[in-house]
Amino acid sequence: MTRHSLLEGWQSYRREVVPAAASDAQVEECRLAFYAGAHAMLFRIIAALKAGEATGVREMRDLDDELHAFAQDMDARHGMGRA
Numbered sequence: 001m002t003r004h005s006l007l008e009g010w011q012s013y014r015r016e017v018v019p020a021a022a023s024d025a026q027v028e029e030c031r032l033a034f035y036a037g038a039h040a041m042l043f044r045i046i047a048a049l050k051a052g053e054a055t056g057v058r059e060m061r062d063l064d065d066e067l068h069a070f071a072q073d074m075d076a077r078h079g080m081g082r083a
Contacts, residue, residue, distance in 0.1 A: 010034050 010031060018030050041063070048059030 006035065006038050009038075 013034055014027065014030070018027055022030070044059070044063065048056040048063075050056075051059065
């Protein structure tokens with residue numbers, strides 16, 4: 001199994017999503033948002049795991065539902081979702 005780091009995720013996001021003509025400031029703001037999102041997700045997962053199995057499973061399903069809904073919205077609005 002290949003181990004994917006956040007850095008690899010950021011690099012992929014940078015290549016595939018951030019416009020090539022983006023300024024250094026725009027790239028840095030996107031990088032900040034990417035890592036802030038990863039941080040928020042990590043702490044939500046940790047809280048779910050600490051809450052017990054039933055609550056944790058429900059939280060994971062809620063996260064999955066929310067991410068799928070976001071991807072569907074992006075696809076509908078911009079043709080860029082991966083639902």
